[in-house]
C-alpha cells in the first residue's frame with residue numbers, strides 16, 4: 001500500500017466506526033470492536049486516526065459483517081425471488097463505505113479499470129474506481145453515439161433472447177487489470193459477457209464482485225470462468 005492508500009484506509013475505518021456508533025454507546029462499540037472506548041471516542045470525533053493495522057481490521061472484519069447486514073436491511077426480495085436493491089445502488093455514500101471493505105476483504109489485485117454493465121452496477125463501480133483511484137467503465141446494451149470502435153460481447157440467454165453488450169474500445173487497453181463488478185449476479189450471464197469483453201480486450205481479470213448474489217449459480221459460473229477471486233457481499237435465496 002502506498003501512503004495515499006494507507007490514509008484512505010484510515011479514513012474509511014473512521015467512516016465504518018461512525019456508522020457503527022450511530023446505534024451504539026462507546027462502551028458497546030468497545031465491545032463490538034475490542035478496542036478501548038477512549039481510543040474509539042478520539043477516532044469517531046476525528047482527533048486521532050487509527051493506525052494502519054487497526055484500520056485494516058476495522059474495515060476488513062467489522063466492516064464486512066456490518067455492511068453485509070446493512071445491505072440485507074436495504075434489499076427486498078419479492079415472492080418470485082426478484083430483488084429490489086434501489087436503496088443500496090441509489091445511495092452513493094453507502095457504496096463509498098462498501099468500496100474499501102471490498103477492496104481489502106476480497107483479495108482482488110488492484111485494478112487499472114473497474115468494469116460493469118449499465119445500468120445498476122454503475123454507482124458501485126464508480127465507488128470502487130474512486131477508492132482505487134482508477135478508471136471506471138461500463139458496457140451498454142446500445143452503441144454509444146459518436147464512438148467508432150467497440151468491443152462487443154453477445155450471448156443467447158436461457159430465454160432465447162440474444163443480448164449484446166458494447167464497450168468503447170478505448171476503455172480498456174491490452175494488458176490492463178480489470179475488476180468486473182455488478183450490483184447483482186443471478187444467472188451470471190451478464191458477468192460472463194463482461195468477462196468476454198475483458199478477454200477480447202486482451203486484458204487480465206483482477207476479480208469478479210457483486211453486491212448481491214441471488215442464489216449461487218452466477219457466482220459458480222464466474223468461478224468456472226476465471227482463476228481470479230470471485231465474491232459477493234451477501235447472498236439471497
Ligand SMILES: O=P(O)(O)OC[C@H]1O[C@H](OP(=O)(O)OP(=O)(O)O)[C@H](O)[C@@H]1O
Pocket residue numbers: 117118119120121182183184185186187188189190191218
Ligand atoms: O446474473 P444475471 O442473471 O445476468 O443478472 C444480473 C444482471 O441483471 C441486472 O441487470 P439488468 O439486465 O436488469 O439491467 P439494469 O442494470 O439496466 O437494470 C443486474 O443489474 C445485473 O447486471
Ligand SMILES: Nc1ncnc2[nH]cnc12
Pocket residue numbers: 081082083084184186214
Ligand atoms: N432484480 C433482480 N433480481 C433477481 N434476479 C435478477 N436478474 C436480473 N435482475 C434481477
